[in-house]
Amino acid sequence: MKMQIVFRPWAAIVSVVALTGLISGCVPAMEGEETTRVPPAQRVDPPATPITAPSIDAEQTLSTEDYAGQVVLLDFWAPWSEQSVEELAQMADLQREFGEHGFTVVGMVIERGEPDEIRAKLEGREFAYPVMIASAEMLRPYGSRAIPTRVLLDASGEVAGTFPGSVSFDELRQEIKQLLDGLQP
Numbered sequence: 001m002k003m004q005i006v007f008r009p010w011a012a013i014v015s016v017v018a019l020t021g022l023i024s025g026c027v028p029a030m031e032g033e034e035t036t037r038v039p040p041a042q043r044v045d046p047p048a049t050p051i052t053a054p055s056i057d058a059e060q061t062l063s064t065e066d067y068a069g070q071v072v073l074l075d076f077w078a079p080w081s082e083q084s085v086e087e088l089a090q091m092a093d094l095q096r097e098f099g100e101h102g103f104t105v106v107g108m109v110i111e112r113g114e115p116d117e118i119r120a121k122l123e124g125r126e127f128a129y130p131v132m133i134a135s136a137e138m139l140r141p142y143g144s145r146a147i148p149t150r151v152l153l154d155a156s157g158e159v160a161g162t163f164p165g166s167v168s169f170d171e172l173r174q175e176i177k178q179l180l181d182g183l184q185p
Contacts, residue, residue, distance in 0.1 A: 048151070048159050049141060051108075053132040054115040056122055062132050064153070067104050071160075071179040073172075074151040076108040076139050079121060083166065084148040090169050092128035098176055099129075102155065102183050107131035108138065110147060154179050 051074075052063040064072060075091050077084030088107075095105045109131055111118045118133050142151045146164035152175055154160045161175055 048153055048157055050157075051132065051134070051138055053108075053134055053138070056107075056109065056119050056127075056131045056133060062106070062130055064106065064157075067106065068157065069102070069155050071098075071103045071155055071176060071183070072153040072157075073103070073105045073176070074108050074142075074153065075105055076110060076134060076144075076147060076149045076151070078110045078147045080111075081147045087148065087167075087169075088125075088127075094169070094173065094176065095129040097173075098180060101180050103176060103180060105129040108134035110134050110136055110139070152176070152179070155183055 050065045144164040150163040152161040
């Protein structure tokens with residue numbers, strides 16, 4: 001009896017994507033993973049821990065503290081996550097829509113390697129908002145390991161909501177509007 005080995009390219013691709021996610025400590029969002037919204041009256045945690053990391057733009061460092069007093073959407077994404085990459089344009093739309101009203105998207109790209117290697121991998125992509133080179137450890141305090149995950153911070157730096165996996169951008173837009181309305185005198 002002769003055994004035949006069959007190579008299936010799609011299986012190899014799926015395996016590589018899954019292994020990359022596991023190595024980085026992140027996993028694709030699971031169906032049913034819950035979105036968490038915290039009403040202002042119930043926010044008792046201290047503000048989110050400031051994150052400082054290298055920027056993808058140059059040899060500079062960015063910090064979430066740079067956006068104090070603004071509503072901030074931290075977008076944890078990875079180049080190996082098809083969903084993350086597909087939603088980058090919608091993140092840019094949010095930045096364009098609300099950027100002049102006290103809102104900023106801060107991209108948090110999770111990728112293994114040295115900052116220069118990561119910058120090279122992302123070369124040619126244009127972003128309408130600042131992007132930091134993040135790590136999976138930066139995501140864990142927000143209670144998610146899913147990629148993508150969005151963390152919405154209010155103007156005082158407190159977590160207003162955590163959105164793992166697929167998100168309704170209409171819902172997210174409403175959450176942002178509510179927080180921005182709270183900034184109006």
